[in-house]
Amino acid sequence: xxxxxxxHFDVDGENFTSAGQASTQVKRNLRQLGLxxxxxxxxxxAMYEGEINMVIHANGGTADVIVTExxxxxxxxxxxxxxxxxxxxxxxxxxxxxDSIRSLGFGAGMGLPNMKRYTDTLEIDxxxxxxxxxxxxxxx
Amino acid sequence: MKVSDLLAHGFEAVSLPDGEREIDGVYIGDLLSWxxxxxxxxxxxxxxxxxxxxxxxxxxxxxxxxxxxxxVEMPADLVETAQQKEVNILVSSQPIYETAVQLAGLLS
Numbered sequence: 001x002x003x004x005x006x007x008h009f010d011v012d013g014e015n016f017t018s019a020g021q022a023s024t025q026v027k028r029n030l031r032q033l034g035l036x037x038x039x040x041x042x043x044x045x046a047m048y049e050g051e052i053n054m055v056i057h058a059n060g061g062t063a064d065v066i067v068t069e070x071x072x073x074x075x076x077x078x079x080x081x082x083x084x085x086x087x088x089x090x091x092x093x094x095x096x097x098x099d100s101i102r103s104l105g106f107g108a109g110m111g112l113p114n115m116k117r118y119t120d121t122l123e124i125d126x127x128x129x130x131x132x133x134x135x136x137x138x139x140x
Numbered sequence: 141m142k143v144s145d146l147l148a149h150g151f152e153a154v155s156l157p158d159g160e161r162e163i164d165g166v167y168i169g170d171l172l173s174w175x176x177x178x179x180x181x182x183x184x185x186x187x188x189x190x191x192x193x194x195x196x197x198x199x200x201x202x203x204x205x206x207x208x209x210x211x212v213e214m215p216a217d218l219v220e221t222a223q224q225k226e227v228n229i230l231v232s233s234q235p236i237y238e239t240a241v242q243l244a245g246l247l248s
Contacts (some may be wrong), residue, residue: 020196024225027200037181037202044200045176050191052173105189110173117177 005033005067011051011078015061016104022063033067035140042118043072043138049111050076051132056101057081058132074119074136082128090116106116142246143184143205145226149246151207154214154229155222163204166243168236172197172241179203186232186239190214198227205229209236 007029009022013122047063054061058080060089066073082087091114097107119136126132144159148159153159167179172193178186185203187194188210195218198206205228208214214222214229222229232239 008193015208018191020200023200024196041200041202044202046153048196049173050246068173104191105172105193108171108173110171110177114173114177 005069007027007065009063009065011054011063011076012062013055013058015060016055019051019055020048022051026065028071029065030067039072039138039140040140043074046115046118046136046138047074047076049114050074050136052106054078054080054109056097056106061131070139071120071140072138074138075133076136077131080130082130082132083124083126084128084135086124086126143230146205146230146246147155147240150234151230151232154208154231155219156228156230157223158228160206161228163243166240166247167203168240173245176201176213177232184243184244186236187214188236190218191216192221195222195225195227198229207232207239209234209239239241 012018023044027040030040058078061078063077088094092113093109095107095109101107120139121137123135141163142162161186165180166181167183169175170189172185176197179201181202182204184205184207186207186209190212208231211233
């Protein structure tokens with residue numbers, strides 16, 4: 001693989017049934033590329049958490065995954081409400097999810113912490129009222 | 141121990157596309173992000189949650205199987221989804237603690 005591979009997905013908002021489609025497809029693609037199960041797992045979980053966040057908080061968005069020989073870059077962009085306090089949002093257990101979201105098993109306040117846990121770098125670019133872009137790298 | 145070996149010990153198969161998969165350890169939890177953060181690859185995951193996101197989490201977190209405790213039932217359409225995504229799902233009629241204790245005995 002010399003040219004980077006780029007996968008683009010639109011993430012539906014308010015749809016928990018289809019949430020995870022992008023990360024499942026990425027998992028399949030990475031498996032076909034012969035990457036290690038550990039790398040695939042880390043990328044899949046980080047991306048799924050991002051997808052779920054976009055569904056819960058931002059009425060959807062886009063997910064781009066770029067695969068090179070050195071790293072996998074995941075860019076999640078939405079036009080949601082933005083994150084007023086990133087430091088607080090990064091704390092395990094902090095969540096603004098509603099009770100109905102919690103009844104589905106989400107809203108544990110582990111989304112962003114898990115994205116950080118499973119990637120090598122995580123950058124959050126957010127503005128209240130404008131949206132959020134999260135860029136993550138997993139090095140190969 | 142293989143996932144399919146559990147069938148001889150009172151566990152019932154709901155979806156078993158990869159019964160040959162080895163179980164390495166157990167994780168218990170119903171909060172999905174918590175499970176994704178803490179469960180290890182190849183763990184058997186005990187839960188009472190039965191929505192479609194459980195299947196996605198099991199697939200992405202690469203657990204060896206989902207074990208639904210307390211005899212909870214997985215809706216039929218989700219069973220089909222689980223098979224498509226190659227996620228093993230079994231049911232234990234016992235409560236979570238007893239299920240975990242039984243697994244501990246079988247895995248030791």
